Amino acid sequence: MSIQNSSSNNSKFPREFWIMCIGALSFFLSFNIILPELATELRSRGGDAYVSWIIPLFSFSALIARPFSGWLADNVGRKVVMIGGCLFCLISGWFYPMAGSAITFLWVRVFHGFSTGFTPTGFTAYTADVVPESHRGRAMGWQGMFNNMGTTLGYVLGAKIAFHLGSNWLFYFSSAFAAIAILLFQWLPETKPVKSEKNKFEFKISSLFYWPAWKPSLLMGLVCISLGTLLTIMPDFTQSLGYEDKGYYLSIYIATSLFFRLISGRISDKLGRAWSTSIGTFFQIISMGILVAISLKMALNIEIFFIISALCYGLGQGFNAPSLFAWGSDTAGELHRGKAMAMIFIFLELGIIVGGLISGCFAIIPKIPAGISAQSITSGYWNYTAIFGLNLLSFIIAFLFSSFQIWLSRKS
Numbered sequence: 001m002s003i004q005n006s007s008s009n010n011s012k013f014p015r016e017f018w019i020m021c022i023g024a025l026s027f028f029l030s031f032n033i034i035l036p037e038l039a040t041e042l043r044s045r046g047g048d049a050y051v052s053w054i055i056p057l058f059s060f061s062a063l064i065a066r067p068f069s070g071w072l073a074d075n076v077g078r079k080v081v082m083i084g085g086c087l088f089c090l091i092s093g094w095f096y097p098m099a100g101s102a103i104t105f106l107w108v109r110v111f112h113g114f115s116t117g118f119t120p121t122g123f124t125a126y127t128a129d130v131v132p133e134s135h136r137g138r139a140m141g142w143q144g145m146f147n148n149m150g151t152t153l154g155y156v157l158g159a160k161i162a163f164h165l166g167s168n169w170l171f172y173f174s175s176a177f178a179a180i181a182i183l184l185f186q187w188l189p190e191t192k193p194v195k196s197e198k199n200k201f202e203f204k205i206s207s208l209f210y211w212p213a214w215k216p217s218l219l220m221g222l223v224c225i226s227l228g229t230l231l232t233i234m235p236d237f238t239q240s241l242g243y244e245d246k247g248y249y250l251s252i253y254i255a256t257s258l259f260f261r262l263i264s265g266r267i268s269d270k271l272g273r274a275w276s277t278s279i280g281t282f283f284q285i286i287s288m289g290i291l292v293a294i295s296l297k298m299a300l301n302i303e304i305f306f307i308i309s310a311l312c313y314g315l316g317q318g319f320n321a322p323s324l325f326a327w328g329s330d331t332a333g334e335l336h337r338g339k340a341m342a343m344i345f346i347f348l349e350l351g352i353i354v355g356g357l358i359s360g361c362f363a364i365i366p367k368i369p370a371g372i373s374a375q376s377i378t379s380g381y382w383n384y385t386a387i388f389g390l391n392l393l394s395f396i397i398a399f400l401f402s403s404f405q406i407w408l409s410r411k412s
Contacts, residue, residue: 012131012132013131014130014131016189017142019187019188020123020126020127020130020184022184023082023123023185023188024119024120024143024146024150024181025146025149025153026178026184027085027086027089027115027150027178027181028146028150029150029157030086030089030090030093030150030154030177030181031089031115031174031178032155033153033155033158033161033173034093034096034154034158034174035155035158035231036155036159036246036247036250037170038054038109039054039236041096041105042102042105042106045099045101046101046102047103047105047106050102050106051363052232052357052360053356053360054356055352055356056228056352056353056357058109058110058116059113059349059356061112061114062114062115062116062345063346063349063353064114065085065114065117065118066117066121066343066345066349068117069085069117069118070210070342070343071339072084072118073125073341073342074125074336074337078123078191079122079186079188079190081125082119082122082126082185082188083119083186085114085116085117085118085122086115086119086179086182087115087182088111088113088118089112089174089175089181090175090178090179090182091175092108092112092171092174092175093171093172093174093176093178094171094175095111096171097167097168115178116349119181121341123143124143124325124329124344124345125337126188126191127140128337128341129191130191133329134269135269136269136330137264137269137273137323138262138266138322139265139326140261140322140325140326141261141263141268141322142262142265144257144258144261144318144325145261148254148258152251152255152258155251155254156251158170159246159247210339210340210342212331212332213332213340213343213344214343215327216273216327216344217328217343217344217347218347218401219320219324219398219401219402220320220324220347220348221350221351221354222351222394222395222397222401223280223284223324223351223394224349224350224351225354225358225390225391225394226284226288226313226391227351227352228351228353228354228356228357228358228359229355229359229387229388230313230355230391231352231355232355232356232359233359233382233387234249237295237382237384249306250310252307252311253311254314255314256314256315257314258318260314264280264318264319264322264323265322268319268322268326269326272409273330274402274405274409275402275406276323277319277320277324277398277402278403278406279316280315280317280319280320280323281316281398281402282316282399283312283313284312284313284320284395285395285396286312287312288313288389288392288395289392291309291384292388292389292392293305294306294309295384295385296385328341328344329341355391359387362387363382
């Protein structure tokens with residue numbers, strides 16, 4: 001029986017929802033706490049040429065897991081999917097320090113990626129189960145806020161732990177936070193509909209996608225291209241501007257997104273999903289335009305415009321993410337909600353993979369002078385203008401698509 005029909009029904013946001021959100025925070029903290037230091041760790045193992053693969057390999061594993069996670073969420077249970085993903089995080093945290101070569105390190109990264117292929121699918125479907133449709137946009141906003149809190153704390157704590165305790169302890173803390181998430185998810189009651197029939201999993205291309213959710217999925221792919229590039233190159237770009245904190249830009253944008261998710265949820269519920277994504281992509285067009293100007297040294301005050309760019313990007317993410325997940329959930333009933341969420345996440349991962357690969361195409365590998373070890377290379381070189389310009393193009397397309405959906409709704 002759905003929790004919406006249980007005693008927790010007295011609140012639009014029941015107690016189980018908040019426990020799930022705290023678990024999601026711990027999960028996001030687990031795999032983001034190591035992110036700013038991964039490039040340095042890979043370079044220390046002689047893997048400078050493979051830095052642009054850190055994000056795509058992780059996302060590729062998540063992409064592979066999405067169809068299975070959607071089927072498991074609908075046929076076995078939301079909890080199994082949530083806890084299963086956390087186990088990948090817990091194990092990976094212990095294996096990173098053991099990776100002595102760049103290739104081994106990347107294989108651990110591949111294994112780690114399965115975590116986000118499972119857990120987010122489970123708790124996004126769980127949110128849709130326990131919160132009524134009239135409040136779903138706000139619920140996705142709250143959930144996203146906790147996700148972003150975990151990510152922000154990860155960037156802040158990761159740098160400090162690595163500096164004071166060393167990178168090995170950073171990975172062990174990652175495992176610890178995954179264990180906390182497992183404990184919290186274990187306390188939750190299952191919400192998979194009791195009357196749903198357990199369908200046999202069939203690996204067909206047509207079965208990977210829940211086509212009624214194609215519009216929010218396409219938009220998710222477009223807006224996440226930039227995420228793949230920023231996660232790959234922004235630590236290096238930030239350092240190139242003279243900042244010591246490699247997570248400075250990422251922390252600002254995530255903190256801003258955290259705040260605006262609550263506002264965007266209300267707008268999404270009242271005006272519609274397309275209105276919210278139009279607002280979000282508009283501000284992200286501004287953000288990428290500023291970064292292009294900074295990369296071309298056209299900005300008069302780089303520090304101020306750098307912060308404005310991060311604020312606009314975070315504002316855009318704060319509007320886009322809750323609306324797209326709520327939009328996807330709106331297209332599915334109880335029996336197919338896990339599959340709809342899986343499709344949204346499939347396109348999320350595809351966008352991130354494309355973004356990471358775009359970064360790799362515009363990577364500039366420096367020639368290492370004789371007598372200098374490859375392990376001594378601690379920062380990368382990229383064609384920032386081209387990368388930010390392609391991000392700008394993807395946001396323009398997403399904005400036009402969202403605006404077209406508004407026009408269609410008005411016409412009908």
